[in-house]
Amino acid sequence: MATRAILGSVVARGVVQVASEAEVPLAARMRPGSLDEFVGQEHLVGPGKPLRRSIEQDTIPSMIFYGPPGSGKTTLARIIASTTKSAFVQLNAVTSGVADLRRVIEDARELRRMYRRRTILFIDEIHRFNKAQQDALLPAVEDGTVILIGATTENPFFEVIPPLVSRTRVVELRQLEPGEVMVILKRAIDDPVRGLGGSTVQVADDALSYLARMSNGDARVALNALELAYKTTPPGESGVRVITLDTIREALNRRTIVYDRAGDAHYDTASAFIKSIRGSDPDAALYWLARMVEAGEDPKFIARRMIISAAEDIGLADPQALVLAVAAARAAEFVGWPEAKIPLAEAVIYLASAPKSNSAYLAINRAQEAVRNEYAEPVPRHLRDASYKGAARLGHGKGYLYPHDYPGHYVSQQYLPASQVGKIYYEPQDQGYEKEIKRRLSQRGSGNGETGHDGAGDGVRVKCSGAGDRGLGVEI
Structure with missing residues (x-):
């Protein structure tokens, strides 16, 4: 029973037969076998870093490697497999189930009991496990039966x-820099054993630089494109394959944009987009818009974010911003991709360039806070609905002052419940059109029984009297 785990230190379930070296993709052949070969992630595996020390000292804790594709998650796990004295078992969350987990845990428990040997369980794409499968891991991880290493491109705080x-321990791997991808590519070109062999291939400098940039930090994408370019380029008279920029462009086909509509890149890009609008940087806002457009984002998602920003970040400093954002949303929905980018871009430039005020956002939050935490008084009788028979007998609407019957269509009266009189929720800012709103409010008063919106009035309260919804009198 335990022999399944005892047979070897590395067990990869579901792996059939190892292909010949020539059939193995370049990206797999060039996978680093040690930390000294590993490129990037200096913040994790640089000299003296805790993760490097734990790998070298074989004191691996349970970890989740979280990072973008091609950043080295699986490679790090395999380096651990090649250096550890523990048994190393690999599962893929896509093809494995609870039964597989239970077998591995049973073997690990037996191995620890008989030989006092640890088992490291590496689960690739751990976010693909459902809750029941993840729950099955808990006891074994908690009591140390297995040391878990999970790998995921999704935020574990959401998906695990x-x-x-x-x-x-959540270990975040960063997207590789173009310079780091360049190191990996040059190694693949120059290596005569695992790579393409420096004497049989030449890659133009501009082609190599383009590939390093356009692979978006994904070493696997870069190596796959390089291999495709190599295989589709016939040798010249000298027997050397000369790979040009055009060949690399064709091999790469389309720039790889790390963007999953349900993942971190989706929300991170949208966040950068909105923050650029809020920060009044139209160029940055256009750049993030272009990133979403190129990734095929739903124009409705982009438009919704713009409408929210128009109300939250620009608000009454320029009320036209919300009108334009809604119009852009309708236009984008009407024309669809690719032309939808034009009205969206127009609105983005307007929003980013407009004066900013978050007073409406703050005002509704203050009002909601009061509603949540304070006593909810009944609606004052003079403000209640008086449109039905019998309302007058209940006193509903009695004393209400109809503003249109007064000069300037305004009359001061109490609109808030008694306990709320004098409280200020809306505080206009000195930005754009809102300066005019502030001026009008300061002249008229707050409308809640005070003479000034800044709360500095003489405290006069209005007692309403008279009959009907359009009350005709006021007693002070």
Whole structure:
């Protein structure tokens, strides 16, 4: 029973037969076998870093490797497999189920009991496990039966159950820089054993630089494109394959944009987009818009974010911003991609260039806070609905002053419940059109029984009297 785990230190379930070296993709052949070969992630595996020390000392804790594709998650796990004295078992969350997990855990428990040997369980794409599968891991991770190493491109704080996250260390790998991808590409070109062999291929400098930039930090994409360019380029008379920029462009086909509509890149890009609008940087806002457009984002999602920003970040400093954002949303929905980018871009430039005020956002939040935490008084009788028979007998609407019957269509009366009189929720700012709103309010008063919106009035309260919804009198 335990022999399944005892047979070797590395077990990869579901792996059939190892292909010949020539059939193995370049990206797999060039996978680093040690930390010294590993490129990038200096913040994790640089000299003296905790993760490097734990790998070298074989004191690996349970971890979740989280990072973009091609950043080295699986490679790090395999380096651990090649250096550890523990048994190393690999599962893929796509093809494995609870039964597979239970077998591995049973073997690990037996191995620890008989030989006092640890088992490291590497689960690729751990976010693909459902809650029941993740729950099955908990006891074994908690009691140390297995040391878990998970790999995921998705944020584990959203995609992995909290109890499992709390029992592991989340290790974030960063997107590789173009210079780091360049190192990997040059190594693949020059290596005569695992790579393409420096004597049989020449890659133009501009082609190599383009590939390093346009692979978006994904080493696997870069190596796959390089290999495709190599295989589709016939040798010249000298036997050397000369790979040009055009060949690389064709091999790469389309720039790889890390963007999953349900993942971090989706929300991070949208966040950068809105923050650029809020920060009044039209160029940055256009750039993030272009990133979403190129990734095929739903124009409705983009338009919704713009409408929210128009109300939250620009608001009454330029009320026209909300009108334009809604119009852009309708236009984008009407014309669809690719032309939808034009009205969206027009609105983005307007929003980013407009004066900013978040007073409406703050005002509704203050009002909601009061509603949530204070006593909800009944609606004052003079403000209640008086449109039905019998309302007058209940006193509903009695004493209400109809503003249109007064000079300037305004009359001061109490609109808030008694306990709320004098409280200020809306505080206009000195930005754009809102300066005019502030001026009008300061002249008229707040409308809640005070003479000034800044709360500095003489405290006069209005007692309403008279009959009907259009009350005709006021007693002070």
